[in-house]
Amino acid sequence: MNGGVILNWLASTPDFAVPYALAALGLILSERAGVLSLGAEGLMLVGALAGIGAQIAIGQPAVSLALAMLAAATVSVLFAVMVIWLRVNQVIAGLALVFFCQGLTALVGSLAGWTNHATEGIGAMGLWPLSQLPGVGRLFEQNAMVWLTLPLF
Numbered sequence: 001m002n003g004g005v006i007l008n009w010l011a012s013t014p015d016f017a018v019p020y021a022l023a024a025l026g027l028i029l030s031e032r033a034g035v036l037s038l039g040a041e042g043l044m045l046v047g048a049l050a051g052i053g054a055q056i057a058i059g060q061p062a063v064s065l066a067l068a069m070l071a072a073a074t075v076s077v078l079f080a081v082m083v084i085w086l087r088v089n090q091v092i093a094g095l096a097l098v099f100f101c102q103g104l105t106a107l108v109g110s111l112a113g114w115t116n117h118a119t120e121g122i123g124a125m126g127l128w129p130l131s132q133l134p135g136v137g138r139l140f141e142q143n144a145m146v147w148l149t150l151p152l153f
Contacts, residue, residue, distance in 0.1 A: 007136070007139070041101075046071050053108075065145075
């Protein structure tokens with residue numbers, strides 16, 4: 001197998017791992033607080049939809065990230081209202097939230113025409129001088145979210 005293919009695969013792995021790592025960290029924090037948050041996938045869906053919608057409309061990755069976080073936070077308030085004020089079981093509320101968010105994002109994404117729409121993402125930032133190394137330098141060129149996520153762990 002070609003060494004360049006393996007190197008590119010290894011270099012792109014952190015980009016795909018960051019959303020899962022941040023979701024896992026959020027779930028760990030909520031579990032430590034005593035909340036069973038089964039609606040995390042729904043929050044990720046709503047955040048992703050808001051982020052891609054903002055990126056298509058505005059084209060600024062920083063603004064898109066902020067709007068994605070705001071959208072997910074808004075839906076998490078819905079979860080809090082269901083669990084705290086309405087006293088709905090956390091398991092039921094979380095599962096209902098996931099189903100609601102799946103339907104909402106599918107509907108809004110289809111109606112807005114955001115399906116199968118390519119956008120420009122966050123650019124790569126090299127960790128100098130490691131990114132200048134021949135061959136393996138590509139491993140040290142990641143987007144800003146990768147570098148911002150590392151200190152959290």
